[in-house]
Amino acid sequence: DGGITQSPKYLFRKEGQNVTLSCEQNLNHDAMYWYRQDPGQGLRLIYYSQIVNDFQKGDIAEGYSVSREKKESFPLTVTSAQKNPTAFYLCASSIAFGLEYEQYFGPGTRLTVT
Amino acid sequence: AQSVTQPDIHITVSEGASLELRCNYSYGATPYLFWYVQSPGQGLQLLLKYFSGDTLVQGIKGFEAEFKRSQSSFNLRKPSVHWSDAAEYFCAVNRGGTYKYIFGTGTRLKVLA
Numbered sequence: 001d002g003g004i005t006q007s008p009k010y011l012f013r014k015e016g017q018n019v020t021l022s023c024e025q026n027l028n029h030d031a032m033y034w035y036r037q038d039p040g041q042g043l044r045l046i047y048y049s050q051i052v053n054d055f056q057k058g059d060i061a062e063g064y065s066v067s068r069e070k071k072e073s074f075p076l077t078v079t080s081a082q083k084n085p086t087a088f089y090l091c092a093s094s095i096a097f098g099l100e101y102e103q104y105f106g107p108g109t110r111l112t113v114t
Numbered sequence: 115a116q117s118v119t120q121p122d123i124h125i126t127v128s129e130g131a132s133l134e135l136r137c138n139y140s141y142g143a144t145p146y147l148f149w150y151v152q153s154p155g156q157g158l159q160l161l162l163k164y165f166s167g168d169t170l171v172q173g174i175k176g177f178e179a180e181f182k183r184s185q186s187s188f189n190l191r192k193p194s195v196h197w198s199d200a201a202e203y204f205c206a207v208n209r210g211g212t213y214k215y216i217f218g219t220g221t222r223l224k225v226l227a
Binding site: 004006009040041042043044045058059090092100102103104105106107108110 | 118123146148150155156157158159160163165204214215217218219220
């Protein structure tokens with residue numbers, strides 16, 4: 001079955017540590033996205049990638065970094081510079097980068113930093 | 115600035131009752147409009163989308179939505195709700211010329227047996 005996998009589902013880290021969230025898709029999609037979801041705030045875009053070896057900052061990129069070395073993979077690193085990293089993180093992909101293409105979402109990773 | 119408003123944070127309906135979830139957007143031209151559903155602890159699933167043409171759009175799971183330009187609205191409806199419809203629903207807008215999807219803050223639906 002094609003889809004998006006995110007691992008792990010739950011992640012716990014101590015403050016000051018960097019942590020990397022995995023996102024893999026086997027949909028052969030060109031575009032991939034990372035969103036952060038907080039209660040009552042909807043989804044906010046962190047980074048997006050239109051194609052391999054290219055990525056752009058979204059609305060809340062500070063304290064985060066990404067890479068896109070393979071078409072299937074778009075890992076997100078939450079660095080110690082992110083002031084409030086505890087949140088639910090969603091990865092998404094679309095067949096191409098464009099207005100009309102729907103986004104397919106992974107199941108999410110809940111990160112808790114203490 | 116462009117925005118999406120879902121005025122109802124929580125809605126409770128009885129199973130079998132009809133449902134309408136409200137979505138209003140602020141944007142000069144006709145945007146691309148979407149409704150997504152999210153079950154607890156899960157990702158989002160697309161219910162339906164509107165780009166142009168017929169303003170009444172049919173989606174999956176028996177949902178439909180109507181685009182009303184005069185009211186800047188894209189309300190989601192279902193004639194008879196099932197207990198499995200309990201979830202959070204997000205309206206989203208993708209404005210012309212950019213990559214950016216703007217999501218509303220969501221409406222959490224509770225279904226009473």
